[in-house]
Amino acid sequence: MIIKNLITHVISAPLEQPFYFSQGYVYRRSSVIVEVIGEDGTSGFGECMCHGQQSPFLASSFVENCYKEEVIGKDSLDVEVIWETLYNKARPFGQQGIAMNALSGIDIALWDLNGKQLKQPISRLIGGRFREKLAAYATGFYRLDGKKYPETSVEDALKFKEEGFTAMKLKVGFTPEKDIEYIRSIRKAVGPDVRLMVDFNACYSQAVARRIILELVPENIYFYEEILTPEDMEGYKALRNLTASYMAAGEEIFGKIEINNWLKNGALDIYQPDVSSAGGITECKKMAAIAQAYNTAIMPHAWGSGVSLAASLQFISSLPYTPMSFCPSELFLEFDRSSHPFRKELINDGIRYENGYIYVPDAPGLGIEVDRDILEKYKVVK
Numbered sequence: 001m002i003i004k005n006l007i008t009h010v011i012s013a014p015l016e017q018p019f020y021f022s023q024g025y026v027y028r029r030s031s032v033i034v035e036v037i038g039e040d041g042t043s044g045f046g047e048c049m050c051h052g053q054q055s056p057f058l059a060s061s062f063v064e065n066c067y068k069e070e071v072i073g074k075d076s077l078d079v080e081v082i083w084e085t086l087y088n089k090a091r092p093f094g095q096q097g098i099a100m101n102a103l104s105g106i107d108i109a110l111w112d113l114n115g116k117q118l119k120q121p122i123s124r125l126i127g128g129r130f131r132e133k134l135a136a137y138a139t140g141f142y143r144l145d146g147k148k149y150p151e152t153s154v155e156d157a158l159k160f161k162e163e164g165f166t167a168m169k170l171k172v173g174f175t176p177e178k179d180i181e182y183i184r185s186i187r188k189a190v191g192p193d194v195r196l197m198v199d200f201n202a203c204y205s206q207a208v209a210r211r212i213i214l215e216l217v218p219e220n221i222y223f224y225e226e227i228l229t230p231e232d233m234e235g236y237k238a239l240r241n242l243t244a245s246y247m248a249a250g251e252e253i254f255g256k257i258e259i260n261n262w263l264k265n266g267a268l269d270i271y272q273p274d275v276s277s278a279g280g281i282t283e284c285k286k287m288a289a290i291a292q293a294y295n296t297a298i299m300p301h302a303w304g305s306g307v308s309l310a311a312s313l314q315f316i317s318s319l320p321y322t323p324m325s326f327c328p329s330e331l332f333l334e335f336d337r338s339s340h341p342f343r344k345e346l347i348n349d350g351i352r353y354e355n356g357y358i359y360v361p362d363a364p365g366l367g368i369e370v371d372r373d374i375l376e377k378y379k380v381v382k
């Protein structure tokens, strides 16, 4: 369908109580929602995910000032042609970071429009579904002023377990000594059967990371996420085969060329692209094919609103097992449980979660309805 217009909705809301992680405080949750409007008036929606300390005006400016004029007038079915055109246009001034983040939201919106035009969920247009539901792991455990740790997190972990989660990801990175004590306390509380992952948000050196990983061997950590900075690929390589725990990263790795570099160098066990930041559905499918060639698991990062979560669900349902077998290793999807004023409301709570599983929506496109009242309610202007 010919694209008649592209609108960038910048939405943001302050948190009632700011939380903090290893890089500082998060005061707001924000998203850039990209809307492409076809010639018959149908809209497709996509999202540029905003990290906790990322202004939404970065991606919106890139969409508006670099990409928008290249999209209007094009046929939305030429989604890969549009992707390559935009990627090439940004070559002299950025093909990573915010450039890919902005491109991702447009790409998802085009796929949503195509799905609506063809009356199929996106997953059916990108190869079909290997699964109708996904095991979810709970992400939460951000820190709040005035609370005691690890006590507060032990309570949260037990609550998640009660809700049916069999896997959860802790947020750490507050000195090695405190991290080790904290992780041990939670393992003791939830018992040996819960899959524990830990996310450091890129805060340690290789030497510190090695000490933490070795001391935590008895706690049977499933994966270590971003224990080092993404610039330190050599460090990841050195840590990867230190213990049986997996090394994971990806929310700061963009595009197929970068992931090929990481996997060729044997630096990761689990790759965590964010479909609304790493390059959209078009690029993430290619990145997934590269990961498959290295038999590397993909467990997407998902920290945006319901639009981004819906895109992740359509994408991940289309990923083959690596490798196929009678009892293959199941993929997990990140299910963000941290404070967010409009994550669910933006899509009218349109994604079903039950007993540890999230269900892939069946309706055309992303399979969700974006609530325009919520877009208006949280709209911000600069």
Ligand SMILES: [Mg+2]
Pocket (backbone or CB within 6 Å): 199, 201, 225, 226, 251
């Ligand atoms: Mg992370």
